[in-house]
Each structure stands twice: as C-alpha cells, then as structure tokens.
Amino acid sequence: MDTYKNLLELKERTKNRDIYIWGAKITGAAMGSVALRNGFDNIKAFIDSNPFAVGKILYGKNVISPDEFWSIVNLDEPPFIIVGAAIRAKEIYKICEDHGLKEEEDFCWADDFLGPIYEFDLISTCNLSCPSCPQNNYKRHTPATMSLEKFKRSVQHIKEDTPNVAYIPLFCWTEPLLRKDLADFLRVLKDENILGIISTNFSLEVPHLIDIIKLQPEYFRVSMSGYYQETYERAHRGGNINLVKSNMYKLRYLLDKYSPNTFV
Numbered sequence: 334m335d336t337y338k339n340l341l342e343l344k345e346r347t348k349n350r351d352i353y354i355w356g357a358k359i360t361g362a363a364m365g366s367v368a369l370r371n372g373f374d375n376i377k378a379f380i381d382s383n384p385f386a387v388g389k390i391l392y393g394k395n396v397i398s399p400d401e402f403w404s405i406v407n408l409d410e411p412p413f414i415i416v417g418a419a420i421r422a423k424e425i426y427k428i429c430e431d432h433g434l435k436e437e438e439d440f441c442w443a444d445d446f447l448g449p450i451y452e453f454d455l456i457s458t459c460n461l462s463c464p465s466c467p468q469n470n471y472k473r474h475t476p477a478t479m480s481l482e483k484f485k486r487s488v489q490h491i492k493e494d495t496p497n498v499a500y501i502p503l504f505c506w507t508e509p510l511l512r513k514d515l516a517d518f519l520r521v522l523k524d525e526n527i528l529g530i531i532s533t534n535f536s537l538e539v540p541h542l543i544d545i546i547k548l549q550p551e552y553f554r555v556s557m558s559g560y561y562q563e564t565y566e567r568a569h570r571g572g573n574i575n576l577v578k579s580n581m582y583k584l585r586y587l588l589d590k591y592s593p594n595t596f597v
Contacts, residue, residue, distance in 0.1 A: 337497045340446040344373055351412035355425055356443070357381035357389070357396045358596060359530065361417030362551050363499040364443040365392045366528040368415075371496060377412065378402075382421075389594040391551065392526075399428070408433060417443035448497035452505040453487070455479045455518060459508040460537045461571045467506050469570070481517050488521055500528035508534055516544035523548055532556055535580040536572035542580070542587060549592040555581065 352368070354361050357379040368376055369392055379396045381387060389396045406412060411434055416425050422442065429440045457477040462469040491498050501522055503509045510533045512518070522529035531545070532554040557577070558568035565574040588595055 336444075336446050336448055337495065340367065340371060340497050343441075343446060344368075344371065347413045348375065351375055351377045353378055353380055353402065353406075353412050353414050354443070355380040355399075355414055355416045355440075356418030357383070357386040357391055358418070359500065359528075359552060360419055360443055360447075362391060362596075363447055363528050364415055364417045365394065366526060367447060367497045367499065370526045380414075381418070386596060389596065391594065403432065411439050414440035415443050415446070416440060446497065447499040448495040450499050450502070451487075451491055452502045453479065453484065453518075454505045454507045455484070455503060455509060455512050455515070456507050458511065459506070459534075460511060461508070461534055461569055463568055463570050465568065478512070481514070481521075484518055485521055488525060488527070492525060492527075498527060500530055502530040502532065504530075504532045508537065510535075510537060510539050510542075513541050516541065516548055519545060519548050519550060528552070530554065534569055534572060535577045535584075536569060536574075537576070539580060539583075542583060543591075546584070546587040546595070547591050550595055553584070553595055553597050555584075555597065 352373065352375050354364050354376065358381070361379055361381070365376065365379065376394055378394050379391050380399055380402045381396050382399055386396050387398045414429060414434070416422055418425060426436065426440070430436070434440055455478065459466070459468045488501070503515065503518055509515055509531055519529050519531070528551055530552045531550060534556050555577070559565040560574065562574045566572060584597070588597070
C-alpha cells in the first residue's frame, strides 16, 4: 500500500471540508503530525473520550470530547473524520454510521495514510537488567552512542524517503534518559514536526529532565511493573521503585509548570 499516495489523494478530496482526527494518543497524534507536516490546513480539532486528553492542545489544535464534537458539527455539511484510536476503532465507526456518516466518504482509518515508524537507540546500554529484555539476555557489547549530527542526517534521509513518517521513538531496547543530551535529539524532531516518543524506566537520576519537558514533548511513557519494590524488581531488575515514584512527582511538577499538554 502506498500510504503517501493515499495521503496526497486524501488532501485533494477533503480540501474543502473540515477534518477532525478521532484519537489524541499515539496514532491520532501521528496522523495530526503527518497531516500538518504535509500541508493540510483544514484540521480543526482532535476528538478523544479520555478525560486526561480532553482540554489539552495538540499541534495547536484543541482536544475535544465526542459529545462536544457532535454538538457543534453540522451533519448537513459533514466534516471528514480520520479515526486514529486503534482500540475503539470499530466502536467509533459504528458511532459515525449511526450519525449518518459513510465509511470512506466521510470517515476512514488513519493507518491508510501513515508511513513507517523508525526507532532509534541513541545509546546501546540500559541501567537495568530486566529478565525479558535483550539487554540482559545477549552477550554484553562495547557501549556505543549515536552522535547528534548522525541523527540529524538520518532524520533528513527519513523525511526525504518517507515524507509521511508516522513517528520516531527515541528508544527500542535501551534507556534513552541515560543520554544527558536527550533534549537535543528531541529538538530535532520538534523542528521537523515529527512526533517523537520517549519511554523510560525512570529508575535513574535525571537532572536533565527539565530540559526535555521544556521542549513540550507530545507523549512521555513511564514503564512500570508494579508499585511496590518486591513486585517491581521482578520485571525491572535492578530498579528502585522509590526513585521511580520520586521522578514521577518531579515529572508532574515540571509538566504543570512547562508542558501541561504532554500526555503521559
């Protein structure tokens, strides 16, 4: 499937219609990033039923509830809906049909327009030894890091090769917050309007967390496997749940101060 060709065709056939993206988490945010990066100027808002998402601002657009959406939309001149909520996709399709909208004509699935996902490990190590992770199960190798310049070149190549790149996680099998300069890599993606995702075990000292949060990341994930040490350390071997909790409080403080729209 040529998803970029599909994207350009969608842009042409919806140029005179308002577009709403249903879903404000990863898939929906990726769709918003791709659409805005490729010149869609008729994105009106995101729709999401999660109370933690409603009221936030994503790529300069409001996140509204389904009830608010149906209260403001004119079904005589219906908007076009791009569904980017994977778990509830069938339910959302049914809701749209119940309101008289037609699949493909009035709404469709986001994956038809999203390009590949490119994962970057910016460092080759992790601070934990989780039993289910390759970091703990493969022979140790010489630690390595990716330079910022190489990352910039890679991102430019990705943009040229796949202009509808969905998003770029700054992690795969390593701990990205081991990079004290992680904010510099996130800034590259922000400057290119590419959704960047961070996932951390949070069981480490992170004095540079403020630099990351000041960049207002769209999505920040904390990997958990229990809330008490006896349970937590079974999967996150070598971790300290009290340090994780401490970092979560610090994260909440920084989000409230610098980036209230980040979804955690």
